[in-house]
Amino acid sequence: MSVEENREIRPVRKKRKLRWGRLVFVLLVLAVLLTGAFWGTVWIYDNFINPPKVDVVGASDKITQNEKLNKRINILLLGIDDGDSDAAPDEPKRTDAMMLASFDPGDNKVALLSLPRDTKVQIPGRAGWDKLNAAYAYGGVMMAKQTVANLLQVPIHYYVLVDWRAFIDVIDLIGGVDLYVEKDMYYEDPYADLFIDIKHGYQHLDGKRAGEYVRFRKDELGDIGRVQRQQKFMKAAAAQIFNIDTVTKIPALFSTVDRHVETDMNTLTMIKAANSFKLFGDEKVKSGMLYGNFDDTEGISYWATSREEVQKSLDEIGIPYMKDDEDEQE
Template sequence: MKKFFRTFVTAFLIFAIISGGIVTWILKNEGDENSFASNISELIKGDDKKEITFLLLGVDSKDVTKAKGQRTDTMMLCRYDDTTGKISILSIPRDTKAVIRGRKNKEKINHAHAYGGPELSVKAVRDLLGIDIEYYVRVDYKIVKDVVDLIGGVEVDVPMDMKYKDPTADPPLNIDIKKGKQILKGEKSLEFLRYRKGYSNQDLGRIEAQQQFMNSAIKKALNPINIIKLPKFIDTYIENVDTNIPLEVIAKFALKAKNIDTENIEMATLPGQPKLMSGVWYFIHNEGKTQEMVDNMFIEHNLVMNDEKKEESNN
């Protein structure tokens, strides 16, 4: 049976997505009679969209666009607010027990993708969190290796010696990383994020390691030295990213990437705890704490911003 690694996605994928997206958009419009400058001008004219929220799905597939029958390894609700430069990321444990439309009983939320692809995953997260989600971004883990190598590695404080071998895994596992702070290149980054043994709090420990990697990676990816490498992102973007976000929307936010505040990255994990039920381990989320977290990270800020705009218009 094919084995999936459970934690891999990094927040710098947001950078890879928007950068690859804008390059794709530029190439798409390359033969247009208008100049590049005119296209950019038209793109940003009248744009009043200040934030974007999407579900980030990680899969292990040879072709990310044909991965419908597979479960997701990672699910994250991501939001970028252009007014503050803030990035908010909520990790959803793959074993979270949830309602999946069309299924008789609650199941692990990562099953949704196997039943109905990214569209059903979006609906499952929408039902779980009570938040309107329109967009998804589905990525293959191979993008991690490619992008990490492009940006020159990511600094990580490895919490323990990581040593594990499994030649039957797909791809095979041969993990050997020493404890301590170090720069991980592409292949070692995959080893770090595929490692599953030794965490005292199991899947939650892997999520914490994943979030540490995210924080470091996005800061490195947004370094001006790496931003000039935009054209090199195009191949890995096309091969490993599938999204329903229109290229025009991606490009608009890519043009505003300078507003991202790398010191203002908010990361959290769905509150709850593991529970053994009928011989199967599930993650049972705390509904009250979840609602409070979702309100703070994804909803109430919008209301505050709207109130501020009303006050400005009245003054």
């Protein structure tokens, strides 16, 4: 067979026509993938490689720059309860609960210091004495941070602001909390749409009843008794949250947190804190309340504390602070 005949028999390949619809689809998918990769890289860079800088708040530069004090992560926890406030919806709210959570990421130690909302303090820029829970109403998160930093002489690195809706939703998501209620609790306030009726003994508290338990203060100890109950409940709830049975509920928990919680912590810091916090109930976790006494000598009910009582409170749970002699030496 000649070369010419062989060429005639060989099939001729037809060129495929490029379909523009298919090309556009491929380009769109590629664009989405590249965009996702780009923003994913940005997220990783911002949160892990070069997280955004949050200014440390302290009573002085010596505190904010002290290496020993800043080895820990100090977070100011603020609870807002719109349903338990006399303020109008558009008015600044006072904090209903305040707590300093101090984490040691290296040793996985956690310390929690409850701060009674009636604690007698001097709020920066205001004359005379005020209650601690007024700091947020007067100047928002930064004023609350500064007031607590001045009171305790510790650096405040971050804050978490939570409303009670988040508290109730989280407790419901984890299936409630089993707790020993130390006494009968009954209180009714139709003006605040609040009705509390919890019996003494072991109880399974859902979100609504848990909220009633931690807010109850109509007894001889008032707000101090409520602070003690909040700490007791937090320990029981934390043990439940980090139970293996709640792992599948983590996405829903994050969704609730995203809707109801405000914070300046980045993802990496939250992971570090959670890694320590999961040891709640372990001997490495300590909790306490700011020492003080009831004081109504000025016609207003305060929780009055002193520098010695503040230092005793911090020493007992292992939160480092700037001591008076250290401040004088530097």
